[in-house]
Amino acid sequence: MSNDKLQTATVTSADINDIKLQESLAATAAQPVKITARDVKVFYGDNQAIHGIDLDVYQNEVVAFIGPSGCGKSTFLRCLNRMNDTIDICRVTGEIKLDDRNIYDPTLDVVQLRAQVGMVFQKPNPFPKSIYENIAYGPKLHGLAEKKSDLDDIVESSLRRAGLWNEVKDRLNQPGTGLSGGQQQRLCIARTIAVSPEVILMDEPCSALDPIATSIIEELIDELKQNFTIVIVTHNMQQAARVSDRTAFFHLGNLIEIGATNELFTNPKQKRTEDYITGRYG
Amino acid sequence: MSNLTLIVCLLVVMAMAYQLGMVRSRKVATINPVQRMHSRPQHYGMMVALWAVLPAFFILVIWNLLAPDVIAALVQQSLPPEIQSQDAQAVAVTLRRIANLAANFGIVAEAADWELAAAAYMQQLQHSSGLMLTALMAAIAAAGLTFSYFKIAPQRRARHQVERVVKAVLVICSTIAILTTIGIVLSMVTETLKFFSFIKPTDFFFGTTWNPRFSTTGATDQGSFGLLPLLSGTMMIAVIALLVAIPLGLMVAIYLAEYAPAKLRNTVKPVIEVLAGIPTIVYGFFALVTVGPFLSDLGQTLGLTIRATSALTAGVVMGIMIIPFISSLSDDIITQVPKALRDGSLGLGATKSETIRKVVLPAALPGIVGAVLLAASRAIGETMIVVLAAGNAPALTANPFEAVSTVTVTIVNQLTGDNDFASPQSLVAFALGLTLFVITLLLNIIALVIVRKYREQYE
Numbered sequence: 098m099s100n101d102k103l104q105t106a107t108v109t110s111a112d113i114n115d116i117k118l119q120e121s122l123a124a125t126a127a128q129p130v131k132i133t134a135r136d137v138k139v140f141y142g143d144n145q146a147i148h149g150i151d152l153d154v155y156q157n158e159v160v161a162f163i164g165p166s167g168c169g170k171s172t173f174l175r176c177l178n179r180m181n182d183t184i185d186i187c188r189v190t191g192e193i194k195l196d197d198r199n200i201y202d203p204t205l206d207v208v209q210l211r212a213q214v215g216m217v218f219q220k221p222n223p224f225p226k227s228i229y230e231n232i233a234y235g236p237k238l239h240g241l242a243e244k245k246s247d248l249d250d251i252v253e254s255s256l257r258r259a260g261l262w263n264e265v266k267d268r269l270n271q272p273g274t275g276l277s278g279g280q281q282q283r284l285c286i287a288r289t290i291a292v293s294p295e296v297i298l299m300d301e302p303c304s305a306l307d308p309i310a311t312s313i314i315e316e317l318i319d320e321l322k323q324n325f326t327i328v329i330v331t332h333n334m335q336q337a338a339r340v341s342d343r344t345a346f347f348h349l350g351n352l353i354e355i356g357a358t359n360e361l362f363t364n365p366k367q368k369r370t371e372d373y374i375t376g377r378y379g
Numbered sequence: 380m381s382n383l384t385l386i387v388c389l390l391v392v393m394a395m396a397y398q399l400g401m402v403r404s405r406k407v408a409t410i411n412p413v414q415r416m417h418s419r420p421q422h423y424g425m426m427v428a429l430w431a432v433l434p435a436f437f438i439l440v441i442w443n444l445l446a447p448d449v450i451a452a453l454v455q456q457s458l459p460p461e462i463q464s465q466d467a468q469a470v471a472v473t474l475r476r477i478a479n480l481a482a483n484f485g486i487v488a489e490a491a492d493w494e495l496a497a498a499a500y501m502q503q504l505q506h507s508s509g510l511m512l513t514a515l516m517a518a519i520a521a522a523g524l525t526f527s528y529f530k531i532a533p534q535r536r537a538r539h540q541v542e543r544v545v546k547a548v549l550v551i552c553s554t555i556a557i558l559t560t561i562g563i564v565l566s567m568v569t570e571t572l573k574f575f576s577f578i579k580p581t582d583f584f585f586g587t588t589w590n591p592r593f594s595t596t597g598a599t600d601q602g603s604f605g606l607l608p609l610l611s612g613t614m615m616i617a618v619i620a621l622l623v624a625i626p627l628g629l630m631v632a633i634y635l636a637e638y639a640p641a642k643l644r645n646t647v648k649p650v651i652e653v654l655a656g657i658p659t660i661v662y663g664f665f666a667l668v669t670v671g672p673f674l675s676d677l678g679q680t681l682g683l684t685i686r687a688t689s690a691l692t693a694g695v696v697m698g699i700m701i702i703p704f705i706s707s708l709s710d711d712i713i714t715q716v717p718k719a720l721r722d723g724s725l726g727l728g729a730t731k732s733e734t735i736r737k738v739v740l741p742a743a744l745p746g747i748v749g750a751v752l753l754a755a756s757r758a759i760g761e762t763m764i765v766v767l768a769a770g771n772a773p774a775l776t777a778n779p780f781e782a783v784s785t786v787t788v789t790i791v792n793q794l795t796g797d798n799d800f801a802s803p804q805s806l807v808a809f810a811l812g813l814t815l816f817v818i819t820l821l822l823n824i825i826a827l828v829i830v831r832k833y834r835e836q837y838e
């Protein structure tokens with residue numbers, strides 16, 4: 098889908114008086130493309146999980162992936178920072194570009210790619226280290242801090258942005274595994290933003306969280322949008338509606354529909370999308 | 380009848396009782412169509428079988444424990460008064476002669492008439508004892524069988540009874556295992572205490588000279604029994620072994636767990652584990668014939684004096700022996716580190732080796748320490764390699780190129796050969812054994828605690 102089409106869609110939209118939609122689409126349309134995926138296919142051994150997906154993600158937008166379980170949302174998400182490389186039997190074909198560079202180019206440095214495209218996993222996975230060390234891990238790897246005080250600054254600002262600073266500032270030396278589930282998830286988000294990636298991929302970041310922790314993370318996503326491009330997988334339709342600018346509906350390894358979030362939820366173009374979001378199909 | 384025959388008979392009775400019980404329970408079930416049987420036919424069969432056999436078996440055990448003493452007492456009373464009035468030890472010797480006669484073993488010296496008579500009496504007693512036992516067992520087995528046979532009824536909870544017996548058997552078996560261990564430890568403790576009645580504990584634990592003189596029966600000077608030279612030898616060899624085994628074992632473990640393709644891992648791991656199965660005497664041999672001379676030659680080219688049989692030789696070979704302990708356990712522990720942690724690190728742009736060094740190994744560290752401690756306790760208790768390769772020189776030295784001796788080697792030396800088991804020269808073996816036991820026990824406990832703590836981390 099190109100920028101032009103999107104703009105046309107805005108004009109003809111029935112929800113033109115929805116200010117949020119207007120704003121978000123205007124912002125989206127003005128932004129350059131960050132990630133381009135063309136004809137992406139993923140195989141697990143002989144089993145094909147993704148059947149040729151084309152998709153663009155614009156800079157500073159939030160894209161939500163929705164779809165029934167097993168439809169390939171996580172698989173596709175993991176293609177975007179090549180985390181699928183860690184699965185022996187997984188094979189990816191097609192083209193994925195980040196800022197016009199093919200990320201599956203053999204000459205590309207995966208380590209650098211992953212520093213650019215960070216990932217927050219479905220299950221919080223803090224390292225069995227102190228809270229401080231959890232955050233400082235990435236910056237140390239990439240030499241982002243020259244001095245100890247720089248590192249302290251990065252740790253503090255990352256924790257602040259993840260809304261965790263006030264809760265942990267007095268116990269930075271205690272293990273990150275000792276935090277509650279919601280705190281751990283925010284710790285993992287803080288850990289990811291500490292390396293200043295350009296894109297953050299989130300795989301069901303709130304699936305294990307209570308409504309309060311969820312809303313904290315949703316606020317955080319809203320705020321992170323200023324600086325980062327975010328792709329989020331979620332099973333929670335309300336969440337997708339709340340946080341995302343655009344939503345993509347996946348089904349059985351295919352991208353069925355992608356469009357402005359309000360548009361997709363109020364006026365889906367595909368029958369299957371409609372069935373899914375109205376709960377007739379799960 | 381002999382005990383063996385009796386036991387075979389019991390087994391036959393058991394099989395029959397089982398069948399009888401099953402048949403009976405089926406019949407009872409058809410007679411009572413209204414009420415469902417509580418248990419299945421097998422359980423009723425087992426119940427009858429156990430009732431038939433267990434009490435009889437119990438009698439067999441008790442009888443065998445008591446009968447010899449009763450018979451001996453009876454025989455003793457039948458002996459001529461002048462023999463009976465001898466001291467206890469002489470009477471015991473006489474009784475043993477008679478028992479040998481009765482069993483048709485030969486005895487030294489010609490048997491006196493009264494001895495022959497007593498032996499005949501004893502034989503007769505034994506015979507009737509056997510008959511009585513057989514009769515008693517048969518009666519009890521029959522009683523148990525009939526009792527339980529007619530007890531079969533729908534509301535009878537045969538399953539519970541059988542379960543209870545199974546549980547009791549298991550408890551008895553584990554008790555035996557535990558009691559045996561306690562018995563071994565206690566006997567070591569008593570012998571050790573005997574040793575400490577000759578030698579002061581402080582002289583033993585803090586003495587720096589090991590020189591037990593063998594030929595000093597009755598002499599006041601017993602020689603010196605200082606533990607420290609032996610302990611230092613043991614520790615030196617164990618440390619050398621660990622210095623060899625930890626790096627190698629860990630590298631192997633990391634390679635297998637993180638880099639090796641699954642196929643290679645599945646073949647290489649068992650092959651390495653074979654190293655642990657090679658008899659230690661073969662390692663000792665290998666140390667003596669190959670490694671020792673090689674190290675000694677190597678020392679010569681480097682300008683060092685290395686004895687062929689030295690702490691170094693024994694330590695290096697022992698290190699090779701314990702590699703599989705470390706590599707195999709560590710490999711399991713490293714593979715247990717959740718993939719999510721690795722993904723977290725890789726997702727932040729860490730390379731594979733950075734991930735291993737900074738995330739996987741620290742997470743696995745407690746488990747690896749546990750593996751190392753287990754290997755260490757194995758190294759400390761190891762005997763054959765050191766007997767052959769350490770040179771057996773109980774001197775306090777810090778030079779690993781010198782010959783040393785260890786606690787285990789010394790135990791072998793003190794117990795082999797012709798000597799008096801009541802002398803401190805032999806008794807010291809128990810003190811040494813107990814010391815070794817305590818050290819390895821502590822290491823094992825520490826290792827277990829660490830490993831268990833680690834397990835809880837991911838649950």
Ligand SMILES: Nc1ncnc2c1ncn2[C@@H]1O[C@H](COP(=O)(O)OP(=O)(O)OP(=O)(O)O)[C@@H](O)[C@H]1O
Pocket residue numbers: 141146164165166167168169170171172173184
């Ligand atoms: N490691 C793997 N090995 C083999 N097959 C896999 C693997 N991971 C995923 N798959 C398969 O790929 C398909 C897509 O899985 P994926 O995890 O992407 O689904 P999803 O949309 O994220 O589902 P959910 O919402 O339940 O997380 C599924 O059919 C799954 O069985």
Ligand SMILES: [Mg+2]
Pocket residue numbers: 170171172300
């Ligand atoms: Mg998923």
